Amino acid sequence: MKHHDTSETAPLSRRGFIKTTAAGASGIVLAGASTDALAAGPPWQQTSEKKIRIGIVGGGFGLSFHWHEHPNCIVEAVSDLIPERRERLQSKYGCEKSYESLEKLILDPAIDAVAVFTEAPNHARHVIDCMEHGKHVISAVPACCSLEEAAAMKEVKERTGLTYMMAETSHYRPETITARRLHQDGLFGELVYCEAEYYHPGIGWADNELSTRDGKRTWRWGLPPMFYPTHSTAFLVSVTHERLVKVSCIGTRKPDDPGFQENAYNNPFVNGMAMFLTDQRHPFRCNVCWDLHGHGERAQWFGTRAAMYMPGCAGQPFALQLPDQTLSAVPEYWHTLPEKMRYDSGHGGSHPFLTNEFIMALVEERAPEVNLYEALAMTVPGLVAHASSFKDGEQLAIPSFDVA
Numbered sequence: 001m002k003h004h005d006t007s008e009t010a011p012l013s014r015r016g017f018i019k020t021t022a023a024g025a026s027g028i029v030l031a032g033a034s035t036d037a038l039a040a041g042p043p044w045q046q047t048s049e050k051k052i053r054i055g056i057v058g059g060g061f062g063l064s065f066h067w068h069e070h071p072n073c074i075v076e077a078v079s080d081l082i083p084e085r086r087e088r089l090q091s092k093y094g095c096e097k098s099y100e101s102l103e104k105l106i107l108d109p110a111i112d113a114v115a116v117f118t119e120a121p122n123h124a125r126h127v128i129d130c131m132e133h134g135k136h137v138i139s140a141v142p143a144c145c146s147l148e149e150a151a152a153m154k155e156v157k158e159r160t161g162l163t164y165m166m167a168e169t170s171h172y173r174p175e176t177i178t179a180r181r182l183h184q185d186g187l188f189g190e191l192v193y194c195e196a197e198y199y200h201p202g203i204g205w206a207d208n209e210l211s212t213r214d215g216k217r218t219w220r221w222g223l224p225p226m227f228y229p230t231h232s233t234a235f236l237v238s239v240t241h242e243r244l245v246k247v248s249c250i251g252t253r254k255p256d257d258p259g260f261q262e263n264a265y266n267n268p269f270v271n272g273m274a275m276f277l278t279d280q281r282h283p284f285r286c287n288v289c290w291d292l293h294g295h296g297e298r299a300q301w302f303g304t305r306a307a308m309y310m311p312g313c314a315g316q317p318f319a320l321q322l323p324d325q326t327l328s329a330v331p332e333y334w335h336t337l338p339e340k341m342r343y344d345s346g347h348g349g350s351h352p353f354l355t356n357e358f359i360m361a362l363v364e365e366r367a368p369e370v371n372l373y374e375a376l377a378m379t380v381p382g383l384v385a386h387a388s389s390f391k392d393g394e395q396l397a398i399p400s401f402d403v404a
Contacts, residue, residue, distance in 0.1 A: 038178055038331035044070050044338055044356070052362045053110055056093065057102045057126070058117030059085025061140055065115070066355040068093045069340040070337040073359045076112075080106040102126055106133040113163075113362060118221040120228070121264075124149035131156045138358045138368075141230045143375040147383060147399065150376050154401050157372045163361060165368035166375035167348035167354045169329025170196075170234035170297055173293060174330050175310045175318065177353075179239045179301050187322070188303025195285040196235040199294035200229075201312075204270065206259040225251075225272040225288035226389070229382025230375075232286045235299035237378050238370065239363065242278040244381040245398050249274035251389030254291050267386075274385040276398075288382070297348075376401040 048187050052073050056062050059080040067073050077097040078089035086098045099105040104128060106114060113136035118124045124144040130137045144150045144164050157164050170176055202208040205221040211221040226249060236242065251269030254260045260268050271289040278284060298310040309319045311330070320327040333353070334342040341352040361368035370378075384398045 007342060008157050030281075038181065038327075039093070041336065045333040046338070047071065048363050050363045052359050053112045054115055054359075055079065055099075055105045055108065055111040055113070055135075056089055056095075056115045056117070057105060058115075059089045061118065062115060063088060063092050064351055066341045066345065066352045067115070067359075068095075069338065069352075070355060070359050071338055072363050073355075075108050077105055077108055078226055102129070106130050106135055111135060113358075115167075115358075116140065120223075121145050121219050123172045123181075124153055125251045128156050129162070131160050131162045134160070134162070134363055138165045138167055138354075141169075141379070142166075142228055142382070143230075143379040145227055145383070147380065150380050150383075150401050153372060154376065158403075163368065164372040164375070165354075165358045165361065166230070166370045166372075167358075168230050168234045168238070168370050168375070168378060168380070169350040169354070170231045170299075171238040171370050172350035172353035172357075173297075173310075173348035174333060175299070175308070176235060176238060177333055177350075178331050179299075182301075182306065182308065182320075183239050184309070187306050188301065189305030190299060191240055191303045193283055193285075194236040194239075194299060194304045194328075196297075196299040197287040197289070197294075198230040198231040198285070199289050199292060201289075201291060201293070201295065203228075203290040204259050204263075205254075205257050205290070208259075211259060217264075219264075222259045222265055222267050223290075224267040224269060224272065224386050225290055226269075226382040226386040227265070229286065229288055229385065230378040231297045231374055232288055232299075233378040233381055234370075235297075235301075236278075236286075237374065238285050239301070240278075240280075241374070242280050242282065242284075243377055243398075243400060243402070244276040244284065245279050245400075246277040246395050247274050247381060247385045247388055248393045248395040249385035249388040250393045251386075252291070255326070259300070269389050272382075272385060272389060273363050274388070276385075277382060286381075286385075290348035373402050 001067045053076040057079045067075050075093040075095045078095050079099040082088045110343045114130045116139040123139050125140050156377040172292045211377040250273050253268050254270040270291040274286045276284040295313045298312045307321045311318045318330045381398050384396050388396045
């Protein structure tokens with residue numbers, strides 16, 4: 001499969017990078033100069049007056065984006081099943097029109113696209129419903145929760161020709177943008193190994209505040225870690241566009257917690273540690289864990305000529321190790337966004353970048369970076385990893401949902 005160009009800024013060559021930082025082979029640690037060199041490129045400029053009229057569904061996570069601040073976007077309507085959350089959406093986005101459900105919102109002919117921020121097990125159904133009603137869609141992660149749902153999403157996207165994007169936050173963390181640029185320009189050499197992790201203690205536990213609402217279980221009660229893999233898998237898939245083709249996964253249990261004794265997923269696992277093999281024969285270690293002493297999303301990339309380390313919850317610093325120098329400042333890419341959107345609203349500053357990418361993909365009539373095929377390439381491997389956990393880590397093949 002041929003992938004579209006994902007470069008966020010101007011191309012970066014090793015020779016040009018060294019020249020810009022004025023360090024050469026000195027080996028010194030650089031700060032400001034490294035940031036300037038890595039983030040080089042023109043600022044965002046509006047090139048079209050076209051307006052995308054979007055409907056936003058889900059007054060939880062859906063509150064943290066920048067639709068109302070993008071010059072090419074109009075928030076046409078909002079929806080949530082809970083009245084107070086609908087009101088919060090209306091207040092945040094300055095929208096007078098609201099609907100009691102997604103099913104009613106997608107009947108509105110004025111809406112071009114829908115932002116789906118509903119419960120994870122409903123994502124595939126809601127995305128398909130939106131597309132069947134002629135709407136482009138961006139959804140929260142994961143894209144789906146079964147292989148059957150993945151196949152159905154692929155079928156409706158290819159049949160309708162509509163645009164789908166997954167709002168994967170790890171794709172637009174500044175470290176991932178940097179890794180993508182380094183890979184595109186060959187500065188890693190061969191990127192032979194990546195390891196990624198998403199640690200969020202408490203998810204799925206019976207006593208966690210997110211596991212129940214008004215005395216009823218939510219979709220997070222007993223959630224399988226590997227059903228929510230994309231914060232980790234994106235660190236590799238969105239950088240190299242490799243496909244994960246085989247997996248061996250070990251799951252650990254929490255037998256004293258009711259959340260993992262009986263749940264809608266028949267899931268006993270509270271942690272998942274997986275070793276993947278890519279279609280380029282590269283190993284990729286990927287952890288998703290709800291019960292260990294750690295927190296956050298991070299990755300490390302190891303090439304034959306360079307390596308990069310994300311900062312972590314234990315105080316690990318950012319470091320980019322090139323053959324003749326080490327850089328310690330995380331680059332910033334705010335200049336590539338509309339001016340009003342240049343601030344962090346969550347997940348390492350990724351939210352405004354996700355907003356901008358979806359709107360500009362529709363304005364420019366192109367595929368978004370995290371399109372359906374990339375989204376499924378990040379999501380489906382976790383579903384197969386979960387199955388491997390029930391087989392004591394037996395290596396299983398991962399099906400492809402790319403264009404035939």
